[in-house]
Amino acid sequence: MAPxxxxxxxxxxxxxxxxxxxxxxxxxxALIGAVLLVISIFQPSAxxxxxxxxxxxxxxxxxxTTTSRTGFASLYDNVSGYLRAGSQNAALNEELEIARIKLxxxxxxxxxxxxxxxxxxxxxxxxxxxxxxxxVGSTSxxxxxxxYLGAGSSxxxxxxxxxxxxxxxxxxxxxxxxxxARVMLLTDSESVLPVRRADDEVVAxxxxxxxxxxxxxxxxxxINPLEPGDVFVxxxxxxxxxxxxxxxxxxEVTSDGAIARLIADPAASDIVSVExxxxxxxxxxxxxxxxxxxxxxxxxx
Amino acid sequence: xxxxxxxxSDSRQYGRQINREASPWRQYAVPYVSIMAGSLLPVFVLxxxxxxxxPLGFMMLLGWRIMRPGLLPVWIGLPLGLVDDLFSGxxxxxxxxxWSLAMLAIEQLExxxxxxxxxxxxxxASVVLAAYLTLAMLxxxxxxxxxxxxxxxxxxxxxxxxxPIVAMVVSWLDRFRLSRTREVV
Numbered sequence: 001m002a003p004x005x006x007x008x009x010x011x012x013x014x015x016x017x018x019x020x021x022x023x024x025x026x027x028x029x030a031l032i033g034a035v036l037l038v039i040s041i042f043q044p045s046a047x048x049x050x051x052x053x054x055x056x057x058x059x060x061x062x063x064x065t066t067t068s069r070t071g072f073a074s075l076y077d078n079v080s081g082y083l084r085a086g087s088q089n090a091a092l093n094e095e096l097e098i099a100r101i102k103l104x105x106x107x108x109x110x111x112x113x114x115x116x117x118x119x120x121x122x123x124x125x126x127x128x129x130x131x132x133x134x135x136v137g138s139t140s141x142x143x144x145x146x147x148y149l150g151a152g153s154s155x156x157x158x159x160x161x162x163x164x165x166x167x168x169x170x171x172x173x174x175x176x177x178x179x180x181a182r183v184m185l186l187t188d189s190e191s192v193l194p195v196r197r198a199d200d201e202v203v204a205x206x207x208x209x210x211x212x213x214x215x216x217x218x219x220x221x222x223i224n225p226l227e228p229g230d231v232f233v234x235x236x237x238x239x240x241x242x243x244x245x246x247x248x249x250x251x252e253v254t255s256d257g258a259i260a261r262l263i264a265d266p267a268a269s270d271i272v273s274v275e276x277x278x279x280x281x282x283x284x285x286x287x288x289x290x291x292x293x294x295x296x297x298x299x300x301x
Numbered sequence: 302x303x304x305x306x307x308x309x310s311d312s313r314q315y316g317r318q319i320n321r322e323a324s325p326w327r328q329y330a331v332p333y334v335s336i337m338a339g340s341l342l343p344v345f346v347l348x349x350x351x352x353x354x355x356p357l358g359f360m361m362l363l364g365w366r367i368m369r370p371g372l373l374p375v376w377i378g379l380p381l382g383l384v385d386d387l388f389s390g391x392x393x394x395x396x397x398x399x400w401s402l403a404m405l406a407i408e409q410l411e412x413x414x415x416x417x418x419x420x421x422x423x424x425x426a427s428v429v430l431a432a433y434l435t436l437a438m439l440x441x442x443x444x445x446x447x448x449x450x451x452x453x454x455x456x457x458x459x460x461x462x463x464x465p466i467v468a469m470v471v472s473w474l475d476r477f478r479l480s481r482t483r484e485v486v
Binding site: 029030036051054058061066135142209267 | 344446449
């Protein structure tokens with residue numbers, strides 16, 4: 001379709017001026033955008049207030065869509081589960097036999113653990129989640145991986161708290177408003193998490209790549225001991241996450257580490273719990289290197 | 302003056318009954334509301350791995366801009382981009398800048414090629430969408446890496462393939478916008 005004739009100013013001064021003003025305003029708009037962009041890249045928390053208010057406003061609608069989404073997901077699981085019931089049953093029976101034996105062994109280890117902890121005088125404490133809620137939405141059209149949580153500062157959620165799903169770590173609270181919070185997922189390209197291999201003390205960093213996979217970067221360089229199928233759990237270093245929570249499973253070994261897949265896919269774990277920061281004291285006392293490093297990570301996005 | 306005439310002929314074209322005219326509220330609100338709704342929609346999709354949604358707000362803006370030239374003012378990228386930035390997850394200001402630039406770029410393209418068919422429009426939208434998603438990735442605040450590039454390639458393809466559907470929705474909304482509902486006494 002050709003542009004309507006009103007866009008062609010011809011000899012009319014008035015029309016020429018109005019078109020010119022439009023261009024000037026649009027350029028000013030672009031300039032304002034550039035200034036805002038520079039401010040928010042160097043000061044990421046600058047506009048969190050407005051953003052939080054906006055997400056608060058749509059949060060009730062997001063709750064509704066979340067409920068229907070999980071309904072559909074479970075319907076799909078039911079149907080596919082029914083189709084594979086027979087072969088799965090046999091496999092599960094076999095697994096159950098092995099699991100029973102392992103469970104007995106685990107009980108013995110647990111007993112021993114208790115005894116040793118009593119000897120050392122360490123108090124056994126359960127971590128009470130601050131709040132259990134749903135992930136109500138995400139930034140699905142952006143290259144950044146953020147999710148929105150249906151609970152905020154009125155429920156006791158604060159910046160920095162770890163978020164975990166039923167299978168493992170999902171991410172960390174980045175911004176909080178009264179009824180919603182923004183979660184930086186592990187897959188975000190600015191997310192870094194200290195981890196260790198589940199069955200020994202190989203320590204590493206799990207970094208988001210931005211495409212749904214994690215880069216496992218080993219801290220001790222040398223011969224790469226990783227193998228596909230290795231499970232990584234949080235190491236507790238840094239003080240944010242408590243140790244021993246599942247994070248990722250190695251998919252492909254590279255020269256300096258591995259590429260790993262998430263264990264707790266945020267899209268699959270609809271209900272998540274927000275836990276208190278594991279060692280707030282450690283965070284404060286380690287102000288100099290760790291806090292500054294984490295702040296830099298935060299400032300980068 | 303010509304604008305006035307256009308509006309009258311528009312409402313005649315889209316009307317079914319005599320003695321009625323388009324509601325002015327609807328006439329002015331529908332484009333803006335639909336673009337803001339497009340900005341909001343991707344929030345409701347939950348994804349933890351990669352961007353799986355097209356930038357619907359920007360695509361609605363493109364649809365209205367290309368199919369109804371002159372309806373949206375050139376500077377509209379500023380207010381609508383502000384709304385998009387609230388929900389997109391990009392650093393604040395990214396959509397304000399990119400949407401304003403897109404409006405200026407399309408204005409130039411339109412003057413260069415005044416007569417176009419849908420194929421030309423689709424090509425324009427494809428080029429603008431590819432540029433928009435690539436620049437949005439660079440402005441996302443994260444350090445750009447090659448993995449992000451492999452992730453936005455499918456997103457660009459999806460957005461380009463989705464444009465005809467968005468154009469269809471826009472034309473449907475346009476009919477709704479100009480349908481004659483208000484009775485004239």
